[in-house]
Amino acid sequence: MKTKLIWLNVIILCTLLLSCKEDEVRAPYGCDDQTPPQDISEVVIKSISGGAVIKYQVPDDSDLSYVKALFQTKKGETREVRSSKYVDSLKIEGIGDTDEHEVTVYAVDRSENVSKGIKIAFVPNTPPVVNIRESLRAIVDWGGFSLDFKNEGKDAISVMVYYENTETEGQRLYDVYYTEQKEGPLAIRGLSPLPSKFVVKVKDRWENESEPYEFELTPLEEELLDATQFKEMFIPGDVRWTFFGGQWSCFFNDNYGSMDFAHTDYPQAFPHPTTIDMGATVMLSRMKIWQRLVQDDFYKHGCPRHFEIYGCPEGLDPFREENYELLMDGHLEKPSGGEFTDPNTAEDILVAQQGHEFLFDNELMKPIRYVRFVSLSSWSGMECSRIAEMKFWGQYIK
Structure with a gap:
């Protein structure tokens, strides 16, 4: 009986081997015909x-x-x-x-x-990289320059910035900026205040590259203002930023943790002002605001969407609101142009992580000692404001 079972297994195995054929796993599914379809x-x-x-x-x-x-x-x-x-x-x-x-x-x-x-x-119409190149305009600014551009199709582009000055040995690639924004400006920062030659090129995702945009300028000297000198000035009309475990000091403590922020009471009717003694007389060039660094929380809840910045010079009473002049009407927006309910793009997330930058108008600037930040609305419409970090750049006036 045992011998019969062995022979039966051998016969079955041989049958299986003979019946097997190599499958073409890459072959298309459906009818295996040889008749091509008609043309469009x-x-x-x-x-x-x-x-x-x-x-x-x-x-x-x-x-x-x-x-x-x-x-x-x-x-x-x-x-x-x-x-x-x-x-x-x-x-x-x-x-x-x-x-x-x-x-x-x-x-x-x-x-x-x-x-x-x-x-x-x-015959294709003018390529996006050519249109964008023709729209480029560089404007000297603090620590570098602002690059204006138009990108009507919101194409994914990279902007390559090359520079040359007495500190470099020939031309160097300074940085590459990736964006799908419809328009500028694009802030080029961190450059030395030296006469420099610049070359800007635009490239798309198909490796098409524009003709170079060449210019010369000397970036204005600026520095990151020392936040250890900043103090809270609680003047009439200001609100507290200590709700939900928040602290006013979290504005300027270089901590970007998910639970490290300044947070107003909720509900707290807008506006939400806070006043800062900068500790010295300064000329402001730009500022950055960081949202709470949690991706699911970007552009939501108490993230400020519309705000204003006011300044008061040393010598005037900083506790009187009428001594403050408007320096900036700011809007914290998604680079993609999306709304609260729209999914965040990769660029939206990257900018939130790197901080939203805002430039002060050089023509409006004057030496000031006190800065008043006023949150006017939030992204979600909630009656509260929450900020993880804030930084200011400019010059100290001695």
Whole structure:
């Protein structure tokens, strides 16, 4: 009996081995036919910045899977764009010139059979990197310069900044800034107050690069103001920032922990002012505000959205509100332009982590000793304000 069982197992094993065949795991699913689909029809092409949108009628083929377009870049690279059979168009993007280009569009079925294809010629409109380059304007500022630009399509770009001065040995890459903002300014900071030559280039995600934007300027000298000299001035109208474990000192303690912040009472009707004795007479150049550093909490709850900054010079009574002049009308916004209910983009999160920067108008600035920060509204509409950290830059006036 034991011998019979052994032979039975051997027969079964041989049968299985003979019946097995190698599976092609990469083979497409569906009918294994050899008949290609018909081509697309009723084609209409519209040029856009750096590409084109091709509209068409898909073939009446139940086995159709998708439509694809193949084209070559100026560098000789072949690119492919695909579109579902349920969509009547596809978009060609990333062309860095305005020359005539040819694209071939194919219909593809579930067995990867490809139609004969139709060739279409088009001339793209001016590429985004060229439009953005033409909009660049550098304005001298504290510790560097402000770079104005227009990015109407909110394209993902990188801005490369090169510089050269007596401290460098030839031209150096200073930094690369990534943004999808619709417009500037972009703040370039941390530079020495030396006469310098700058070169700025714009690049998109397809490696198209603009012509250089070249200029010379001398950044204004600035420094991070010493927060250990700051003191709270509780003048009439100010509110306390000690709710929910918050402390006024958390404004300036270099601690960005999730539970380290200044927080007004809740509910507390707006406005929410607080007044700072800077400890010396200063000229302000810029400031930064950090939200509570918890991603799920960015641009929510008590994060200030609209605020004002006022200044009072030394020699005037800092306890009288009429002695304060408006220095800034500030709006803390998402770089993406999104609203409270919109998901945060990667750039929204990065800027929140790095701190939101605000520039003071040089024409409005004068020597001051006392600064009044007034929160006017929060991102969520909640009647409270919460800030993790605040920093000021400028010059000490001796």
